[in-house]
Amino acid sequence: MGHLSNARSIITPYRRPDPSSQPVLLHEPYRATIRRAPRKPLILLPHTLSEVTGPVYGHEDITEGDNDLTRQHGGEPLGERMILTGRVLDDNGRPVSQALLEIWQANAAGRYLHVKDQHPAPLDPNFTGAGRTLTDENGCYRFVTIKPGAYPWLNHYNAWRPAHIHFSIFGRGFATRLVTQMYFPGDPLCAIDPIFQSVRDEEAQQRLIARLDLETTQPQWALGYRFDIVLRGREATPLET
Amino acid sequence: MDSVPIPSQTVGPYFHLGLTEKHSAACIASSAANGERVWVTCRVFDGDGAPVDDAMIEVWQADSEGKYNHPDDLRGKQSDPGCNGFGRLGTAADGSCQFETIKPGSVPGRAGVPQVPHLNLAVFARGLLNHLYTRIYFAGDPGNEKDPVLGLVPQERRGTLMAQPDPARSGHWCFDIHLCGELETVFFDV
Numbered sequence: 001m002g003h004l005s006n007a008r009s010i011i012t013p014y015r016r017p018d019p020s021s022q023p024v025l026l027h028e029p030y031r032a033t034i035r036r037a038p039r040k041p042l043i044l045l046p047h048t049l050s051e052v053t054g055p056v057y058g059h060e061d062i063t064e065g066d067n068d069l070t071r072q073h074g075g076e077p078l079g080e081r082m083i084l085t086g087r088v089l090d091d092n093g094r095p096v097s098q099a100l101l102e103i104w105q106a107n108a109a110g111r112y113l114h115v116k117d118q119h120p121a122p123l124d125p126n127f128t129g130a131g132r133t134l135t136d137e138n139g140c141y142r143f144v145t146i147k148p149g150a151y152p153w154l155n156h157y158n159a160w161r162p163a164h165i166h167f168s169i170f171g172r173g174f175a176t177r178l179v180t181q182m183y184f185p186g187d188p189l190c191a192i193d194p195i196f197q198s199v200r201d202e203e204a205q206q207r208l209i210a211r212l213d214l215e216t217t218q219p220q221w222a223l224g225y226r227f228d229i230v231l232r233g234r235e236a237t238p239l240e241t
Numbered sequence: 242m243d244s245v246p247i248p249s250q251t252v253g254p255y256f257h258l259g260l261t262e263k264h265s266a267a268c269i270a271s272s273a274a275n276g277e278r279v280w281v282t283c284r285v286f287d288g289d290g291a292p293v294d295d296a297m298i299e300v301w302q303a304d305s306e307g308k309y310n311h312p313d314d315l316r317g318k319q320s321d322p323g324c325n326g327f328g329r330l331g332t333a334a335d336g337s338c339q340f341e342t343i344k345p346g347s348v349p350g351r352a353g354v355p356q357v358p359h360l361n362l363a364v365f366a367r368g369l370l371n372h373l374y375t376r377i378y379f380a381g382d383p384g385n386e387k388d389p390v391l392g393l394v395p396q397e398r399r400g401t402l403m404a405q406p407d408p409a410r411s412g413h414w415c416f417d418i419h420l421c422g423e424l425e426t427v428f429f430d431v
Contacts, residue, residue, distance in 0.1 A: 009316050009349050016430075017246040023370035030251075032368030035287040036420045042430035043393055045374070048350050050361050051431050053311035054301055055327035091244045104259025114255040116295075130259040166253060168260060172313070174301045175431050177363055179372060181250040198370045199248040207247045230246050241349050 009241050012234045013047035014175045015091060021207075023198035030194040031155050047175060048241060054174035057100040057134060067133035069105075069145040077127035079108025079146030081222040084210070087139040088169065090176075090233030095139025099231075102132045102168040103143060110149030110163075119151050144222070150189055162189035162196065171231040182227050183209045249371040254295050256365065261297060261331040269300060269342035274323030276305025276343030280413045281377065281404060284337045285364065288422035292336025296366035298418075300328035300340055302359075307346030316349075344379065350389045357384035357391075364418060374431040377404045377416050394427050401426040 026037040045051065070077055088096040106112045106129065109121035113128055127146065135141045148163050164181040171178070183190055190196045190209075199205050207230070216224025252260075270276070285293040303309045304321035314320070330338035342360075350356040360377040378385055380403040385391055391399055401424065407413035418426045 008353060009314065011313065021245050022248050023250065025370055027370060030368070030370070032251075033370065034368075035289055035291075036293070036366060036368035037370075038373065038421050038425055038428050040398075040425050040427075042428050045390060045393065045429040045431050046351055047431070048356065048390075049309060049314055049348050050301070050303075050356070050359070050376075053309040053313050055325075056311055089244065091246055093244050102259050102264070104255065112255045112258060114258050116254055128258070130263075132259075132264075166250075166256065166259060168252075168256075174361055174363065174374075177299070177372065178247070178249060179252045179256075179365060180247055181253075195251060195370070198250075204245070204248050207245070208250065230244055232246050233244075239351075241351050241353065 009049055010238050011047065011049055011052045011241055012238045013052065014173060014232045015235050017232060020201045021204045024200070027194065027198040030198055051175040052173040054172065054177065055170060057098060057170065061100070062132060062134055067131050067141070067143045069127065069129065069131045069143065072128050073126040075126045077107065077124050077146050081144070082147050083142065083144055083216050083218065083222050083224045084165070084227060085140065085142040085216050085224065086227040086229060088135045088141065088171070088229045088231065089139055090171070090231050092233035094233065095135070095137070096171050096231055097135055097137045097139055099135040099139070100132065100170045101135065101141050102130075103165050104130045105145065105165045106148040106151055108146050108149050110151030121149070121151070147184070155194060160189055162187045162193050167229070169229060169231065176231045178231060181208065184225075185209055185211055251367060251370050252297060252365040252372075254367045256297055257331055261329065264329070265331065266325070266327060266329045267340055269302060269326060269328040269340055270304070270324040272323075274304065274321050274343050276324075278341070278412055279344050280339055280341050281360070281416060282337055282339045282413065283416045283418060284335070285332050285366070285418045285420065286336060287420055290422065292332075292334070293366055293420065294332055294334045294336060296332045296336070296364060298330055298332070298338060299363045299365070300342075301361040302326050302342065303345040303348050305343050305346050307348040309348070347384070354389045357382050357388040366420070369420070373420070373428045375418065375426055375428050376402055378402050379414065380405050398427050
């Protein structure tokens, strides 16, 4: 074999999502976008090996119990206990296995265990608010946590974020990297939240909302919510590069 | 369920809790890795030129021979076990963070045209509703002139993708990311 850089490689690029399924970058009601959102058009980058590969995680990265945010301390956290489960699929409907999911959230009072969070609500000595897990061969994941509270922020007068859980997901390639937020069904704050509303399309907004699931709910113990996550899938045709 | 990708949302100001407090990675390639050792300092600025102290940068790169640590890189041998290929850091009060790694090798591009050594970056921050993709190239690499991806970028903006060597410290490179404003960095639609 010759030098590696001269070897040909077969890649299968990822499909690009319809822009309407995504937030706009500059959304002035969310004030932080004004000084941070790029104004020049992004430059279209046809996928190469650099984009279709990405960090791959093994079981060694995850510790038993990392997906149970209610058992990371001596006692149980305050709040409404919940089971959060779902599948990670690609947009061809195929499960994404071994995907690393990382979540972080406020406690039941709406306070993050974070030095920059100055909301005068109590911290919970039994709750950190961070967890991680890998999807199984069917793309399934499961967390146990408590429902986070809504909290005020300084975006505009009397601004409150709807209750939400942050999700970070590594699919198979750097191109499928995704960070998002999960919201709760029926939350009236979503309608007036500039971050949620940065996604204009109503069907796309619905994809950010978990649904209450009685099959996941465990009697006398915890409500169950389902939150399925679709990542970009591959195009139909591989490409020799 | 339908099969349209889920929308992105901002990483927000509190991502450290879930992503960087316990799971950051400053060292992309250990001292056991082959190749030219480099330290890359990234600095993030907003449109007013103020440092962004709550950004997160993720790096993905090939080893010194241009092989990615990934099953979809089907060429030849295993990648260098010393080069994990992934880095992740939050920025400090001055908007900076520093990665230690090795200079990657050339990797294949489209139509068999090789790409010059580069690091792939994703930038996350409060105020970014989707993460931004960019790349770091090494200023002065004679291959930069012919690189197929740099060729997609208007000449006058290519400089925004070049890490500059620190004349005072051998092996140290600096890369400034301007999210917007006059010096706006080139970001890619990946």
